[in-house]
Amino acid sequence: MPVASQTLEPNSYQLLDEIGRGRFGTIFRCFSPADDSFAACKVIDKRRLSDATDRQCLVNESKLMTLLSPHPHILRILDARETDDCLSLVLELCEPDTLYDRILSRKALPEPEAAGCMAQLLRALAHCHRLSVVHRDVKPENILFDSRDVLKPADFGSGAWLREGGAVEGIVGTPYYVAPEVLMGREYGEEVDVWSAGVVMYVMIVGSPPFWGESASEVFEAVLRGNLRFPARACRAVSAAAKDLLRKMICRDVSRRISAEQALRHPWILSGGETVDLPDLKGSCISQKHKETVTVESCV
Incomplete structure (x- = not known):
């Protein structure tokens, strides 16, 4: 070059x-x-x-x-x-380490730290969505930090403007993080970013992605099933409030998936990842292989 x-x-x-x-x-x-x-x-x-x-x-x-x-x-x-x-x-120049690097070096992040990252990511996505922009490739590798440790999503090469009516189409994203409606070939909206952000949150606090497979096609099948699980051994330290937010973000039913703005008002975010009382709730290492994702339709 x-x-x-x-x-x-x-x-x-x-x-x-x-x-x-x-x-x-x-x-x-x-x-x-x-x-x-x-x-x-x-x-x-x-x-x-x-x-x-x-x-x-x-x-x-x-x-x-x-x-x-x-x-x-x-x-x-x-x-x-x-x-x-x-x-x-x-x-703008940011630090060389991405959110992925932080997770990889520490296996998982404490919930208060993860909540701080999620609050910043959700503010960024809410701003995008207010301007009818969908990122479409939210993942830890695309999340940077500046010299003041402020989180900033990067790589908008897969981004798109939502058409009138709030929809876009095209199979774009990265297997572990892509929303099921994208893989179905349907029109979709800003909700795909919320799903991806929820997967990022899961990876931050659990240390592994919620949908796994030995190949891209196996990962896609797991995403399409959308069966969100919290394995006892890996998730025993994950709070009920964090699980509640994850269920609301990684929700296969798009009509029930919360928005970035709504996620910002969730008790887990508002409390900074501290233990909160949610009486109405329903009842590990990230590997180098995980980084070697296959982008469905990658841009720059």
């Missing part, structure tokens, strides 16, 4: 070390001499885009991020440059 210095104007952004790599592009740390600041530059090789869907992903990412900014829990886009061969997106 060509070095991205060809895509950025001299004395504008200077590319430094590589800090990430995606399906079509590479992410570099970059420096702006104009204001003595660092950023991240996502450089996409346009020659590797195989079809119109891939190209549309690139167009959507910059437009969606511009629409959603500024917001404290949305990664800021600072600039965009394009040549015949490359598209370069200059983004």
